[in-house]
Each structure stands twice: as structure tokens, then as C-alpha cells.
Amino acid sequence: MNQSENLFRQFNNLSEEWKIWIVENLERGCAPTDLMHILIKEGLITSVQEATIKQDIHPQYYTWLEQIVQQKQNLSTTTLNDAQKKWLAEAVLDQIPRIEIYHTLITQGANEIDIAIELTQLKQHPYFQIAQQQHFLNRKRDWLLKTLDRFARLNPNYREIQRIPTPNFEQFVQDFYSRNLPVVLTNAIEHWDALEKWSPQYFKDMVGDQEIEIQFNREQDPLFERNSIQHKTKMKMDDYVKLVTQTHHSNNFYMTANNAKASQSSLTKLFEDIGNFHSYTDHTQMAKRSFIWFGPKGAFTPLHHDLTNNFLAQIYGKKKVTLIPALQVPNLYNDIAVFSQIVDPNDPNTVESFPQFQQCSKIECILEKGETLFIPLGWWHCVESLDISISVSFTHFNIDNGGAETFPSAP
Structure with a gap:
């Protein structure tokens, strides 16, 4: 088990009180790395290399964060504007890596917990589930058209009149x-x-x-x-x-x-x-x-x-x-x-x-x-x-x- 997987497992083993504490501090804008250092100091997770905290942890960390948010009974309204929500939906449809989605929106001033809430709500929404299905069908259709076009180019009459x-x-x-x-x-x-x-x-x-x-x-x-x-x-x-x-x-x-x-x-x-x-x-x-x-x-x-x-x-x-x-x-x-x-x-x-x-x-x-x-x-x-x-x-x-x-x- 690598350090990222070990740390992710330790996150999941935290008590509900500490999970709520993390979410509340993230909502206040605390940096994830600062919170991890507090957890290490309290002996709740074992010490890991600084490089792991700053780099390798992020993909797993965001997965864990969304799981914690999903367990909350009442998901709050987020501060993401309509343009950000639209970009987020398109990014998920286009299968952009989660870490890239977070980093892009964070640079625009969005809060991590708001992004996690929005992602959770988005994936659960039946309209978006229909959109995912249609997007997949469109990608299949585009694949077919591009493949047929590639073969059609073998015919000289397709490339000149x-x-x-x-x-x-x-x-x-x-x-x-x-x-x-x-x-x-x-x-x-x-x-x-x-x-x-x-x-x-x-x-x-x-x-x-x-x-x-x-x-x-x-x-x-x-x-x-x-x-x-x-x-x-x-x-x-x-x-x-x-x-x-x-x-x-x-x-x-x-x-x-x-x-x-x-x-x-x-x-x-x-x-x-x-x-x-x-x-x-x-x-x-x-x-x-x-x-x-x-x-x-x-x-x-x-x-x-x-x-x-x-x-x-x-x-x-x-x-x-x-x-x-x-x-x-x-x-x-x-x-x-x-x-x-x-x-x-x-x-x-x-x-x-x-x-x-x-x-x-x-x-x-x-x-x-x-x-x-x-x-x-x-x-x-x-x-x-x-x-x-x-x-x-x-x-x-x-x-x-x-x-x-x-x-x-x-x-």
C-alpha cells in the first residue's frame, strides 16, 4: 500500500466528530495541508512525507471529501455562479480529471467544500444522469463518423471534385x-x-x-x-x-x-x-x-x-x-x-x-x-x-x- 492509499484509509477511519470538524474548517477556508498537520499532531493519522501531503494526496483527498459531503443530511447551497456550474457539468461530461476540476475552480475563488457539494449534487441529479447518457451516445456517434471519414479519405474522389x-x-x-x-x-x-x-x-x-x-x-x-x-x-x-x-x-x-x-x-x-x-x-x-x-x-x-x-x-x-x-x-x-x-x-x-x-x-x-x-x-x-x-x-x-x-x- 503506497502512502496515498494509507493516508486515504486513515481519513476514512476518523470519527464522525473529526470528519465534521474537517468539513467545518474547510468551509471557513482552511488549507487542507494545515488540517492534515493538526491531525498528525493529534495522533489521529500517522506522519507522512511532506511531498505526499502536497502532491499525491489530492486525488484521493477529493474523493474522500466528496464522500464526507455526501453523508451530510442537508447539503447546503453553494457559492458557485452559473458559469462555474455550467463549466463543472461540462468538465464532468468530458471526463476531465477531478484534481483538474478542483484546481481550476479554486483558482477562480471557489471553496473546496462548495465544489465537493456541487459535484455530489450534480451526479445525483436525474437531469444530469440523462445528459451523461446522451453525451456518451454523442461520443459514440462522433467516433463512428470520424472512423468512417478516415476510411473515406482513402478514396481520391472524396478529396477532390x-x-x-x-x-x-x-x-x-x-x-x-x-x-x-x-x-x-x-x-x-x-x-x-x-x-x-x-x-x-x-x-x-x-x-x-x-x-x-x-x-x-x-x-x-x-x-x-x-x-x-x-x-x-x-x-x-x-x-x-x-x-x-x-x-x-x-x-x-x-x-x-x-x-x-x-x-x-x-x-x-x-x-x-x-x-x-x-x-x-x-x-x-x-x-x-x-x-x-x-x-x-x-x-x-x-x-x-x-x-x-x-x-x-x-x-x-x-x-x-x-x-x-x-x-x-x-x-x-x-x-x-x-x-x-x-x-x-x-x-x-x-x-x-x-x-x-x-x-x-x-x-x-x-x-x-x-x-x-x-x-x-x-x-x-x-x-x-x-x-x-x-x-x-x-x-x-x-x-x-x-x-x-x-x-x-x-x-
Whole structure:
């Protein structure tokens, strides 16, 4: 038996009076080492090396302290604030060593006995017991995702985006849709009239007098995409075209998918220029499930994932799309709804602020005019317009594309 175990056994053998005396003195702020010296002087525990008192005793000592506290009939209210209590619960869930938990909170001014009481109450609380179970299940799920991601990286098509001529739909489903892999189709929309006609001037000529909805004042709000409803603004297409063409670089305004419903009737003439997409889609659903993106160079959509499989067809200008596989979600600081705490994965300071992100693999894709990018459900992506840009995204595949309807709501 080592000295720590011997000392721990002696603590347990103390009379109830002396145990109460220790707890009372700890509540008054007495140092544990001073109390141990008194116990040695009184002959209640045998002398041990000073190093044992200062170092080795602490893990066992805190276990003993919590056992003593647990025996008290009425646990008192502690002085820990809400932030400390939250940190304590997260630390226990993350299996941080007990001695580290005590030392961290003690340096913040917390009393040892208060920490012991809080830990005891926490572990006995049924809500926390449920949280522990769910936390364990989440860790299992993260383990599975990370392991599958590690194996998926053995496939070159998982680490780079293929650019191919449009295959038949069955081949596309087999090679990409069912495997949750992105791909760029180089010639899928070459028959669309929009590819030759669409431009800011064409929009002005065809629907310039129509009222449309856009996102506005985005640069004043770091969470502009999450708060998109607050940024909805209506104006004439003529005025919006002027705004876009006279601005060199901006993310302050953008016509996005979030504006589609309000602008649908105003843009009817433009949708006539969108042809079918081979046998991939149900063309009767095209107007309802296609979304026009039109904005200046610099228009930016922050990191997020979609709840359906999507195609993004580039009609005018170029876009840079940065994609991150869905399986890498454990390292992406998943946040509210479909968003990450990470706004721009290309920001050089990202890893410093979000260290787990360094375990992710990014795929950058420059989407040229006439190309169509398949973005699989769950793949994280951000998009930046490299020129004045017009794109169309759509989701009306001739195959199961469910996901949004079963996505869990936020608590």
C-alpha cells in the first residue's frame, strides 16, 4: 500500500466528530495541508512525507471529501455562479480529471467544500444522469463518423471534385448521389437559353419594372445569413441591377434562395429560359423548386450545410465553392440549425479560434459559367462570388431527396 492509499484509509477511519470538524474548517477556508498537520499532531493519522501531503494526496483527498459531503443530511447551497456550474457539468461530461476540476475552480475563488457539494449534487441529479447518457451516445456517434471519414479519405474522389460530362441519371445516382459525393457536370446546361441570355442587362430589360426581394445591409450584421428575415428588402429589379453593376466588391446585398418565394411571380419570364435537366429532375416542379442567386463580386454565403441534395448551376460569372465532407461534422463546431460557428473556413485565423478544424479536409472548386455542381446533403460549404454572378440552385430530383422534413428542431 503506497502512502496515498494509507493516508486515504486513515481519513476514512476518523470519527464522525473529526470528519465534521474537517468539513467545518474547510468551509471557513482552511488549507487542507494545515488540517492534515493538526491531525498528525493529534495522533489521529500517522506522519507522512511532506511531498505526499502536497502532491499525491489530492486525488484521493477529493474523493474522500466528496464522500464526507455526501453523508451530510442537508447539503447546503453553494457559492458557485452559473458559469462555474455550467463549466463543472461540462468538465464532468468530458471526463476531465477531478484534481483538474478542483484546481481550476479554486483558482477562480471557489471553496473546496462548495465544489465537493456541487459535484455530489450534480451526479445525483436525474437531469444530469440523462445528459451523461446522451453525451456518451454523442461520443459514440462522433467516433463512428470520424472512423468512417478516415476510411473515406482513402478514396481520391472524396478529396477532390471530379469534373465530368453529364452521365445518365442511373450512373449519377450510383456513383455520386447514393455515395454522398460531390461532382461538377461540365455540360449539363449547355442547352439552356439562360446560359446565353442571362446577364444583369437582360434582367433589367426583361423584368426591370418588377418588384423583387433581396437581402440588404448584410455587412452590418455578422450573423446576416442566420438573420436573413431581418434583412429582406424590396426594390425594383432595375434599381437592383444598377446597384450590382455600379459596385466593385460587396457583400452588403444579394438576391438569394431565401428571397425566392417573394420574387417568384416577378421572375416568371426568366424561368422560361431554364430548360430541363435531362432525366434527373421533374421539370414540372422547376419553378417551385429552383432559386436564383444574383449579386455583386464579393457576395458571400457563410459555412453551412443543406437539408437536401442540391445542384448549383452557374449561368453568369464565376463562384468559388469550398466544401467539407458531411462526415467531418464532429470537428466543425456545429451550431444553431444548419450553421457552424466557423463563418469562413478559408480565414487564416480559423484554426487558432477553432483548433479541431485542422482535422477537416477542404475541397475548393471554382465553378465556371455553364458548369453545375452537385452538393450532397450534409456537405458543409461556403460560396463566394468572384465576379458579378448569376446562379440557379434546384432540388427537384426524380428520386428520394427527403431530409428537411425530419430535421430536428432547436430546443
